[in-house]
Amino acid sequence: MIVNTDPFKRFIEIWLYTMFILIFLIVAVGGLTRLTDSGLSITEWELFKGVLPPLSDDKWIFYFDEYKKIPEYTEINYNMTLSEFKVIYYWEYGHRILARLIGLFSIVPLIYLFLKYKNERKNIYKYFLIFILICFQGFLGWFMVKSGLVNNTDVSHYRLALHLSVALLIISLVYWFLISNLNIKKFLFKIPNRVLNIFLILIVIQIIFGAFLAGLDGGLLYNTWPDMNGFVVPSDVSFKDLFSLDSTNNPSVIQFYHRKIAYVIFLFLIYFNYLFLKKGMDYKIFIILNLAILFQIALGIITLLSGVKISFASLHQLGSILVLTSVITLVYKNN
Incomplete structure (x- = not known):
């Protein structure tokens, strides 16, 4: 809740709340763009053009022809129709439009504040x-897309x-600034910082x-739980694979570690429960x-058992934001 009566601080809080919502939304749209295999539908960066979608048949054919040049079409979607292409195009288009909006909203209000509140400039930088x-x-968005356009x-x-x-990282920074402005009360009893830092690192690794x-x-690959198709360790990997850096390319190993x-x-959650009580x-x-955390674990299991159904997978990705912000709150209150 926004309680500040100071116009400057109130503006900052409204701006941060809005930024958080916009970034949350783009993470959701980005996840759905990935899950629907739509991310490669626009094969150019189009930083200043492409604000409007194709408005003529010729434009649609042009974009479709460009898409036909990449391996995703020639090897996988070679039977795709123009109507089907429009669906994946609009997912990526929506993602890019939202990114532009966030870019503008991340700078225009700051310029306004910088010019209006000259005495507060040290607090704006x-x-x-x-x-x-965000820039x-x-x-990075284009750097990612580019990796799927040639080979x-x-x-x-x-x-x-x-x-x-x-x-x-951006949404975490926005959230940190937001709770700092809200002056949330700190813990009287402190959790050991080493434990809390390890917990935060684990959360980050899990998201990666x-x-x-x-x-x-x-x-x-393995849509059973708690076992992996009847095995504790995936049947298609060796013990050595679990400790090889090359295994970051092996989805079986990655799923194994993601579960563990x-x-x-x-276990950390149980420890924190003990401390809290x-x-x-x-x-x-x-x-x-x-x-x-419990909701995220449950969603992970449901997503797995469903064969990565899009609705569950999208919620699971968004759940990571809830987990991350909860842990950030914990870190803030502990400092």
């Missing part, structure tokens, strides 16, 4: 970091993971592994943290 990261994210039928899962990671899985379509890290995170810490963050 830090917010420009959001704009810089970098735009470049591959899909984008690099490393670049996909990087693109998602920066998106989550999730992005790897999405990029490699690894969720389609989830169990470790659950023993020390009588803030029950609100206690409830939110539990719900966020």
Whole structure:
């Protein structure tokens, strides 16, 4: 809730709330763009053009012909019709339009504040970091798409993971600035920082592994739980594979670790529950943290058992934002 009566601070809070919602929305649209295999439908960056979708048959044919030149079409979608192409085009188009909107909204209000509140300029500079990261994210988006246009039928899962990671970094930064402005009360009892830092690192690694899985379509390999088609360790990998850096290209290994890290995170959750109850810490963050992680674990299992149904997979990706912001709140209140 926005409670500040200071016009400057109130403007900042409204702006940060709006930025958070917009970035959350683009992560959702980006995830659906990936899940519907729509990300390569527009084969040019089109930084300043492409604001309007194709408005004539000739324009549609042009974009479709450009798409026909890439491996995804020649090797996989060679039977695709123009009507089917329009569906995947609009997913990617919507993603790019939303990215442009976020870019504008990340800088125009700051310029306004910078010019109007000259005495507050020292408090505005830090917010420009959001704009810089968003510009970098735009470049990463094209860098990712480019990896699927020549020799591959899909984008690099490393670049996909990087693109998602920066998106989550941006929304985390926006959220950190937001709760800092809201002056949320800190814990009277402190959680050991080493434990909390390890927990945060595990969450980040888990999100990266999730992005790897999405990029490699690894969720389609083992759709049983708690076993992996009757095995604890995937039957198509050796023990040595589990400790090889090359295995970051192996979806079976990635899924194995994604599952195991989830169990470790659950153990940390039990430990935090113990601390919260023993020390009588803030029950609100206690409830939110539990719900966020348990909901995400449940969604992961459901997504797996459903054969990566799009609705569940999309919710699972968005659940990572809830988990991440819950942990960030925990870190903030502990400092």
